[in-house]
Amino acid sequence: MKEILIIGNGISGMMCAIRCAESGMKVKLIAPGPSEQSQSVMAAGGINAVTERHEEGDSVQCHIEDTLKGGAYLAGSNAVSGLCSDAKEVIHYLERIGTVFSVDEHDHPLLRAFGGQTYKRTHYCGSSTGKHIVSALVMEVRRFEAAGLITRILRHHFYSALINDSRCYGALLYDEDARVLVPVYSDALVMASGGQNSLFGKTTGSSRCDGYAAGRLFMQGAALKNLEFIQFHPTTLETPQKRMLISEAVRGEGGRLFYLDGDQKVFFMEDKYGPKGNLMTRDLISREIMATGKDVFLDISFMDKKLIDSRLPEVRDICAKYSGIDISKKPIPVAPSVHYFMGGLAVHKDHATNIPGLYAVGECASIYHGANRLGGNSLLSAMYSGKVAAESISGENAGRESADFESYILSEQKKFKKMLEADSPFAAMHIRDLLAGTMREHMSIVRSADSLSKGMEDVRYYLSVADRIHYDSSVSAYTNYSLNGILTLALASLTCAEARRESRGAHYRSDYPTSLEEFRAATIITYNEGNMKVTFDRENAYED
Amino acid sequence: MKIRILRQKFPDSEPYWESFNYDGTREISVAGMMDELNFGDDIINDLGEKTDRIGWENSCLQGMCGACAMVINEIPALACETFLKNLKGDEVILRPLRKFPVIHDLIVDRSVIHETLKSTNVYIGEYNPKEKEDHEHQYTVANCLKCGLCLEVCPNYTNGKSFYGAVYANDCYLVKARNKEKSKDIRSSYAEHFGNTCSKALSCMDVCPMHIPTLSSMGKMNRR
Numbered sequence: 207m208k209e210i211l212i213i214g215n216g217i218s219g220m221m222c223a224i225r226c227a228e229s230g231m232k233v234k235l236i237a238p239g240p241s242e243q244s245q246s247v248m249a250a251g252g253i254n255a256v257t258e259r260h261e262e263g264d265s266v267q268c269h270i271e272d273t274l275k276g277g278a279y280l281a282g283s284n285a286v287s288g289l290c291s292d293a294k295e296v297i298h299y300l301e302r303i304g305t306v307f308s309v310d311e312h313d314h315p316l317l318r319a320f321g322g323q324t325y326k327r328t329h330y331c332g333s334s335t336g337k338h339i340v341s342a343l344v345m346e347v348r349r350f351e352a353a354g355l356i357t358r359i360l361r362h363h364f365y366s367a368l369i370n371d372s373r374c375y376g377a378l379l380y381d382e383d384a385r386v387l388v389p390v391y392s393d394a395l396v397m398a399s400g401g402q403n404s405l406f407g408k409t410t411g412s413s414r415c416d417g418y419a420a421g422r423l424f425m426q427g428a429a430l431k432n433l434e435f436i437q438f439h440p441t442t443l444e445t446p447q448k449r450m451l452i453s454e455a456v457r458g459e460g461g462r463l464f465y466l467d468g469d470q471k472v473f474f475m476e477d478k479y480g481p482k483g484n485l486m487t488r489d490l491i492s493r494e495i496m497a498t499g500k501d502v503f504l505d506i507s508f509m510d511k512k513l514i515d516s517r518l519p520e521v522r523d524i525c526a527k528y529s530g531i532d533i534s535k536k537p538i539p540v541a542p543s544v545h546y547f548m549g550g551l552a553v554h555k556d557h558a559t560n561i562p563g564l565y566a567v568g569e570c571a572s573i574y575h576g577a578n579r580l581g582g583n584s585l586l587s588a589m590y591s592g593k594v595a596a597e598s599i600s601g602e603n604a605g606r607e608s609a610d611f612e613s614y615i616l617s618e619q620k621k622f623k624k625m626l627e628a629d630s631p632f633a634a635m636h637i638r639d640l641l642a643g644t645m646r647e648h649m650s651i652v653r654s655a656d657s658l659s660k661g662m663e664d665v666r667y668y669l670s671v672a673d674r675i676h677y678d679s680s681v682s683a684y685t686n687y688s689l690n691g692i693l694t695l696a697l698a699s700l701t702c703a704e705a706r707r708e709s710r711g712a713h714y715r716s717d718y719p720t721s722l723e724e725f726r727a728a729t730i731i732t733y734n735e736g737n738m739k740v741t742f743d744r745e746n747a748y749e750d
Numbered sequence: 751m752k753i754r755i756l757r758q759k760f761p762d763s764e765p766y767w768e769s770f771n772y773d774g775t776r777e778i779s780v781a782g783m784m785d786e787l788n789f790g791d792d793i794i795n796d797l798g799e800k801t802d803r804i805g806w807e808n809s810c811l812q813g814m815c816g817a818c819a820m821v822i823n824e825i826p827a828l829a830c831e832t833f834l835k836n837l838k839g840d841e842v843i844l845r846p847l848r849k850f851p852v853i854h855d856l857i858v859d860r861s862v863i864h865e866t867l868k869s870t871n872v873y874i875g876e877y878n879p880k881e882k883e884d885h886e887h888q889y890t891v892a893n894c895l896k897c898g899l900c901l902e903v904c905p906n907y908t909n910g911k912s913f914y915g916a917v918y919a920n921d922c923y924l925v926k927a928r929n930k931e932k933s934k935d936i937r938s939s940y941a942e943h944f945g946n947t948c949s950k951a952l953s954c955m956d957v958c959p960m961h962i963p964t965l966s967s968m969g970k971m972n973r974r
Binding site for chain 1: 761775777778779781782785786788789791793801802803807808809810811812814815816817830831853860861864867868869871872873874875876877882885888889892893894895896897921924925928929
């Protein structure tokens with residue numbers, strides 16, 4: 207019986223675990239906390255699919271075209287075609303396992319539309335679609351836990367992959383309770399570890415998605431892809447604990463963006479783009495907000511209070527609870543913030559990486575969204591990628607070869623023990639904070655060669671310091687040992703952004719403001735003994 | 751403002767109280783305040799001594815994941831949703847949830863919640879409802895964070911050995927409502943591990959961050 211190790215228990219990790227178990231494989235599902243604490247629960251909007259009940263005129267082909275266009279034609283059409291063609295099955299599966307979709311009087315799911323979609327095809331569960339998909343998948347995982355096919359292991363973190371002769375044989379994990387490194391061997395290692403939020407400090411996402419796993423695997427030989435494509439959400443509210451997302455629905459309901467010039471309100475989006483200026487794309491609005499150089503506000507206070515209560519209750523509650531703002535009386539102070547990472551571990555359409563035995567799914571993998579992601583496609587890709595990875599693992603020939611990791615494990619354990627013993631008053635979190643400052647300044651919405659080069663200089667300095675800092679014993683060992691991988695990933699992101707000397711999708715260069723045909727290819731970055739190499743996948747090597 | 755925290759280095763070490771001075775804004779949640787205490791150059795207690803950073807769990811930081819559940823001024827609540835300006839007096843007392851084993855400081859082991867649901871087969875299996883009703887209630891119930899606040903406050907729940915609490919009752923209701931084939935078995939588990947013991951104090955409903963009306967789930971479970 208094949209044994210599969212999955213790192214991360216959000217939607218993509220759980221879906222992969224369920225499909226593996228259905229095929230008779232044994233799964234270890236690893237995460238620091240339960241699935242209810244994964245970032246997946248925060249995905250509010252919905253999940254796209256063209257089903258039998260589609261709007262008149264819509265088709266799978268149209269979903270494919272919208273997705274490719276949204277991604278500025280950087281995603282592979284074979285992969286996107288697979289994603290959109292299977293979306294119907296994904297919805298039927300979720301219905302079958304009891305997901306509480308918002309439905310009409312015939313028990314059919316309701317549909318809504320997001321930006322970039324030609325038709326309404328987003329299925330949703332009120333204002334918490336991700337949470338409800340998680341709730342349904344947790345029950346299904348429980349069924350296979352009871353059958354002994356899935357074992358959840360909590361309070362464990364990824365440390366490194368066990369790679370020998372360019373093949374992956376499992377992972378070294380950090381056990382938070384025993385405070386030791388433990389090897390787990392497997393026929394396949396599946397990464398489902400989420401996005402790279404911590405590179406930027408406080409974002410709209412979970413504090414647990416930090417990109418370490420991608421950074422560490424990169425250092426172990428895994429290729430990364432499209433790291434420069436980071437989606438910023440234009441309207442987020444800063445609070446002392448995090449950046450809260452203010453839904454696009456506010457602008458959809460007529461919300462107006464403005465800044466103050468003395469006492470005068472300047473409606474900069476309407477002035478430049480006309481009456482529909484506030485409904486322009488996320489990228490464009492984010493850039494325009496940055497260009498004002500002023501504090502920007504989103505105003506909906508002119509709307510009838512009863513309408514606000516019925517149409518924007520979540521926004522009303524977030525602003526009241528976390529900032530004490532009554533949106534029926536005052537405008538909301540907003541600024542763009544990092545929201546989603548289109549880049550990550552480079553995978554083929556069967557979700558295998560360039561290292562045999564190593565797979566990646568969900569936001570930590572890069573394949574479907576190209577240079578930008580459409581709303582409603584991230585939950586779909588989380589579900590679909592989990593399924594596809596499980597199916598390709600299932601189809602692989604069984605029979606794990608053996609490899610000797612004794613000396614590697616001993617040497618890592620020795621390094622780890624040394625780190626625990628060495629005490630330093632310097633908090634690893636400080637370097638993370640410095641990194642976030644650098645990334646927010648130099649890897650922001652508008653980039654340039656000068657700025658990116660300063661960013662790289664900063665990160666190289668942090669890397670040199672990080673090597674000298676050993677251990678802050680009053681925070682988790684994970685916070686300490688993850689630093690190097692996170693910094694390396696940050697440097698790789700800046701390097702990719704520097705190499706792409708054009709503007710496309712979510713990547714905007716003030717020194718190269720237009721799209722260029724020669725860059726119509728995914729960015730691939732690899733690591734070899736401290737050196738990073740960027741290439742452009744013009745042959746579509748990752749399409750198959 | 752004085753922040754008093756019941757701390758514990760390891761699962762088997764003795765708990766101890768430690769206090770901190772906080773002079774920042776009160777327009778901040780307990781989570782935000784702990785972030786401020788933790789990430790200065792050093793963390794200093796109210797005696798001016800350098801000490802260990804405070805251990806607590808978080809993930810979403812906006813009331814959607816339940817990771818930061820703890821007892822704040824004797825009331826079980828989420829740290830990310832409890833604001834200093836709404837707390838009375840000049841002292842905030844934080845302690846870990848008492849019904850679960852402590853792992854470190856304010857971090858507890860809540861795995862018993864998942865173990866009880868797993869061991870009694872609380873899963874839907876295949877969507878096959880008896881009647882299409884109560885959709886809104888099912889939606890609310892499926893929002894459960896599994897944070898454990900309902901168990902912390904419950905007078906009947908002790909350690910999850912036989913009585914499993916409101917979190918269990920609500921998941922049982924969801925299974926019954928969405929798969930009629932499992933109705934009989936799930937009602938029997940529900941009766942054994944919840945229905946026969948619950949004294950209906952209903953304090954669980956007062957502290958639930960998702961406002962789940964457990965009483966309504968109970969009524970529906972009792973209906974054949």
